[in-house]
Amino acid sequence: MIPDPVKQQIQHALDQPVTSAQRVSGGSINQAAKVTLKDETTCFLKWNTSADPHMFVVEEKGLALLTSADTSLRIPSVLTTGKAADGTGFLLQEFVTEGHSKPDSASNFGRALAQLHKHHHETYGLDHDNFIGRLPQSNTPHDNWVDFFVQERMAPQLQMATDSGKLGSDTVSSFKSMYETLPDIFPDEPPSLLHGDLWGGNYFFDQDGEATIYDPAVYYGHREIELAFTHLFGGFPSNFYSAYEETYSLTSGFSKRKDIYNLYPLLVHTNLFGGSYARQVEGIIRQFK
Template identity: 65%
Template sequence: MIPDAIRQQLRQKLGAQIDNIHSVSGGSINRAAKLTLSDGTSCFLKWNTSADPDMFVKEKRGLKLLAGADTKLRIPSTLAVGKTTDDTGYLAMEYISEGRSIDHSAEDFGRQLAALHKHQAKKYGLNHNNYIGKLPQSNQQHKEWIDFFINERMEPQLRMASDAHKLGSETIAHFKAMYKQLPDIFPEEPASLLHGDLWGGNYFYDNQGRATIFDPAVYYGHREIELAFTHLFGGFSRCFYRAYKEAYPLQSGLKHRKDIYNLYPLLVHTNLFGGSYARQVQTIVSRF
């Protein structure tokens, strides 16, 4: 199941043989497995033959940034990253067993995410580009959030969707009209450290009920875009949002802005999967 070249590299990098391989979910783009090693430890391995192998290098950097914020969120440590001669990229990480929430788990998660967002920078973006899913994510830095949102989030995805004929000229015209209204829509906020791809599939609670986050697309951005993203595929618990707001109060009106923020992940999903995601994008921007 695991390419022999990856097995050989892992033996060298981990200093142990692979005794057992158990296939697990790797999400929508990667293959993944739980490995039991000859030294008795386990690790989580994911690999991809069709994506840029640099994707996993950037993921490692993102996990390191999140861990460095020291927020009490559990961030899996990385054990090995690399690629084979045929450009199959892979990432081996600490294996964390999924548990369940216990008393105060959701509240703790909300407070810990607020603590993450209190790590701030002078500019929006990051000193390197990375990926969201398997798509490139441009993080060129800007002093103003609106400039970053338009030029590094909307436009690259919009061009990709237009070139693939997934969105037409009328929809693009609505985007241009929306851009002109953004100064009256987005409130000012400092550039916060964001996970960048925080939805229900990219976190769980471990055996101690501690929130564990993974698969990041890290950058410094407006914290409302992160909170909007958490609502996109069903939302998190009320306790989570209440604790977040108590720890780091929000400006009023996010519920009226969240659809605009969520154009970014919806455009990403349009480019990855098409279909209903393109229709959601069209519905939102048709208001402008």
């Protein structure tokens, strides 16, 4: 099941072999398994034979940055990552057993995310690029959120979608009209440390009821884009939001802005999967014609 070159690379890095493996769900991009090492350490392994192996290297950097923020969020620790001899990229990390939420789990999660967002930076972006899903994510730093949002988030994904024919020229014109309105729409806030890909499938509560987050696409951005994404596919209870608001209140009018922020994940999904995601993009952007 696990490619032999990956097993060999793990043994070389940790000086012990994988003794057993059991396939688990790894999402729509990677393959994944629960593996046991010779010393009986249980780990989570994910690998990809076709994606850029650097994807896992920068994921490790993102997890380390989230860990350095020292919140109550649980961030699985990384044992090793890299590229096997056959070019397969992989990441081996702590295996966290999924549990169930407790009465205060969602509220604690909301407060912890607010604390993460209080870690600020001088510029929007990051000192290196990374990935959103398997797509490249540009993090070239900007002093201004509108410039970052347009140039590093909207433009690359929109170009990809038009080049592939998933979106047409009318939609591009509507995006350009929207860009002109953004300085009057987005509230002025400092860059916050973001998970970057926080939806219902990238967190769970462990056996102690603590929120565990993983599969990040980390950068410093406007925290509202993170909150908007949590609304897109659901999976976050109301007390998560109320606890966040109590800890780090949002500027009024967020509900009217969240569809604009969600153009980014919807464009990403358009490029990855097409179909209904393109129609959602068109529906949001049509108001700016």
